[in-house]
Every structure is written in structure tokens, then in C-alpha cells.
Amino acid sequence: MATATDIEVVDLAVTPLRELNQRLHDAASGGPRSWRIVNPNGAHAIAVGIDAELDVVIEGHTGYYAAGMNKHATVTIEGNAGVGVGENIMSGRIHVKGNASQACAATGRGGLVVVDGNASSRCGISMKGVEIVVKGDIGHMSGFMAQSGTLVVCGDAGDALGDSIYETHIYVRGSVQGLGADCIEKELKEFHRAELGRLLEAAGADAKVDEFRRYGSARQLYTFNIDNAGAY
């Protein structure tokens, strides 16, 4: 019988992906807590939909939507992640040790996503509460229509950052190629310094709070303005 300390190794070169994901889902009602997935070879939808406090390490590169909809689990990807890693993450933690492709943590509602390398375009698109820390750069249109949560970028941000943003705190240490509609630079208040410090520490990022600038919503685009009543 498996005990809590055993590491369950699943080789995707022999085990079908659906079987792996089913076993990870079944783990919500007991079984091994630690998992190691070998030979991922960029397959899509690895470890999607986990709903248990598991520790899952993926040894290699993942394809689209790795660890999507994650709840409670800690998922570590020891390689590059494809499009939509951690899409709609609810809670738990996802750590990408390489680079992440487009739409990292898209629509995420909670939890923490850490990318050690760069994240490509549309990082945190439509994010709804997730916390994201990217130690490198992020691509264009990141934080598009971001609704809540926090996006920390230790490197540079691409064009149209935070376009049509609702309420999300964006912190960038490097340069910003351009801000999107209704996204402006904002004051780094004590509350934000504490939030940023906590996230940098949680992500193990080698950066100081004072090096960052904060960006957020000018609240001109989405809030109701009585002067515009005639337009409705």
C-alpha cells in the first residue's frame, strides 16, 4: 500500500495522458501525494484539473495548458511550458523553471504562478485573482483585460501592457515598451510595497521592491461615468 512519503513515477512514454490525468484526479480521495512525471515531451494538457494537495514534478517540457484549472496542488515544470500554462488556476502553485509561452495563467482566479525565465505575449490575460511572478521579461498585450490579482515582472514588459485593465496590480522592474488603453503608472504605496515584497520572497526572486514601478487602471474605460449616460 502506498504511503504518503512514496513518490509515484509516471512515464508518459508508456502511460497514456488520460490515464495520468485520471489518476491525478482520483488522488483527491487518497493515494500518493508526491508525483514525478517523466518524458512529457511537450504533450498538451498534462496534469490538468488537479483538485488535491499534491506535489507534482514534471521532468521536461510541457505543451499547451499544463496544470490548467489547478486547485491546491504544487506543480513544478522542469523545462519550458507551452501556451496557456496554469490557465484558470484556482489555487496552489505552479513553478515553470524555463520559459512560458503565450497566455501564461490566463483567466487565473487564485494561487501563485512563478516563471523563472521569460513569459511570452498575453501573460495574465483576463486574470481574475491569480498572482504571477515572472523573473524575466513578458511579451506584448500582457495583462489584457486583467480583472484582479497581481502581476510582477522582474525584467521588461512588451507593448500594450495592461490594455483595457480593470483592477490588477502590475509591477515592472525593467522597461515597458508601451501601456495599453486605460493603463497608467501609479504610486507605489506602503500596501503595494508589502504585497510586492511578499511575492518576491514567495517566488525566490532576486530583486528589490524599490526597483519596481507600479501600473494599474486609470478607471476611465470601465467605470460608469454620468457624463456618458447619453451614449447608453
Place this chain on the structure above:
Amino acid sequence: MCGIVGLFAKTPEVEANLGALLAPMLHEMSDRGPDSAGVAFYRNPVESGHTKLTLQHDDPAYDWDALRKALKEAHGADKHVERRGNHAVVVAHADAVRAEAWIEEHHPDVKIMSAGEAIEIYKEVGRPEAFIETFDIKSLNGTHALGHTRMATESKVTTAGSHPFSTGLDLCLVHNGSLSNHNGLRRMLRREGVRFQTENDTEVAAGFMMWRQREGDTLQQVVDRCIEDLDGFYTFLIGTRDGFAVVRDPIACKPAVLAETDEWVAMSSEYRSIATLPGAEKAVAWEPAPATLYMWEKERV
């Protein structure tokens, strides 16, 4: 969906093994495009004034030697015919205009896949892994190569509708995405004298590039005009005599990954193709920015 791969050699070792390195990259993209596959290899350039033609006939037992002998009598031709699947490479001792006109006049049932000094295009319907075997892709050498796996969305699954598309002498195009204004552009290009074989959207992009090059545009100018006039989604990989270029539309929602080492430059729709290459773990990898031309070309010796 569709998958794109490209590999540009920076060393003689990679040149010698180009097909063996590109084949696993193409295989990795099978899930993205299971209905057709194709490649363009740039290799063994012929002498100036001669034209290398890649020809295709639906009959796998087609008598290519007879065609070659007739071509030799008309214009002169190399002794050797290199057959791969239902394709064959013949070298005409004539310029491309005369060589292509001769084929069209005397062998109208033969399709011209590519023409130039170095380019060879092979493409066929079916699973990419079957294509790799049938055309013995692993045995090909070359300076650079492009590949495509197709999941058809716009037009029929046929050999002619597969990628790469020839866009002129030693030029070709592979595409991931879809164009929405291709019917209007096709009508405009037909008036400009560009001919089309299919209802395929990518063939229109290829024809558009051919037209702009004919009008004297540089590759940068061609790409600028594409960004202006083509509506839709695209990641383009463009093969030239001496290298290849990558460009994505201004929104850039179709995937593309580039990676470079001292030995090679690789492009793919997904990193997992690049991961098959030796030294991939040390490569600098990045995703190309939207509406930006990335280009690698080898200096001619």
C-alpha cells in the same frame, strides 16, 4: 492548427545531416497537422543558367527518364533523375522560364513543385510520419530546410493544397493560420497575371509575395505589404535561396518559437520540435515579436 518547422545550418555537420535533424522536428508536429506534410530543402545548387525542377505526377510509376530524355533533346539536361515518392528532381540546361514552359507544353499532367538553383519541394497528403518514410527525408542534406504539417481549414486536402508553396525561383512559403480576404486578393492577383491551382488561402499569400517580388520589392518590403494587405492570422516561414525568414501578424496569436545555437537556427510552432535537436538545452529560445521580420541568410561562397 498546422505545424511549421525550419532549420538553418551553421556548420558542415548540420548541413550533412539536415534531413535527419528536420525529420524528428516534423514528426513532433504530427498532432498539429495530421492530413498532409511537406518540406522544402535547399541543397546541391546547380550551375548558373541551369534550372533545378522538382516535378510531381500522381502515378508513382511515372516514367521520369523518358521526360528527362525529351527535355535533354529540347534544352539539355543532367543525366541523373532523383526520385522521391511520386516526385522527381531534374536539372534542365535552360533558364527557368524556358524549362517551365517546356514542361507545361509537353507534359501538362506533370506538376511543377519548385524551380530554382537549390530548392526542392516535396509534399503529399497523409500522416507526416508516412511522408517522412515515403520521401526518405532523413537522407537529405542541405543548407536549410522548411517543413509543414497541415490541418486543413480553408480548402481541400490535396497535394496541391499542401505546403510549402513555391513563390518564385528558389522561394517558398509555409503558413500556420488562415486568411480572410484571400478571395478578393486572388481576383486582384489574377488580373496581375498570377496563376493559381487551388482555392487555398496560403497559395494566395504565396502569389501575393510572388507578385511583389516581381514588382521589385525587397523581402522587407514584401513583408511590409503583407502586413498591410493580408487580413487574418498568420505565422509565415519564408524560404529564400540563402536562408529563411519568419514573420507573424500584428496580433501574433499563431504560435512560433525560435532558437539559436552556434550550430543551427531552428523555428517551430512548438518548442517540443526544437527539443529534439542536439544542443537544444543550451539554445537561446524566444518567441518572435508581432509584425517583425526575423531573417537568417548564409553568405554565398
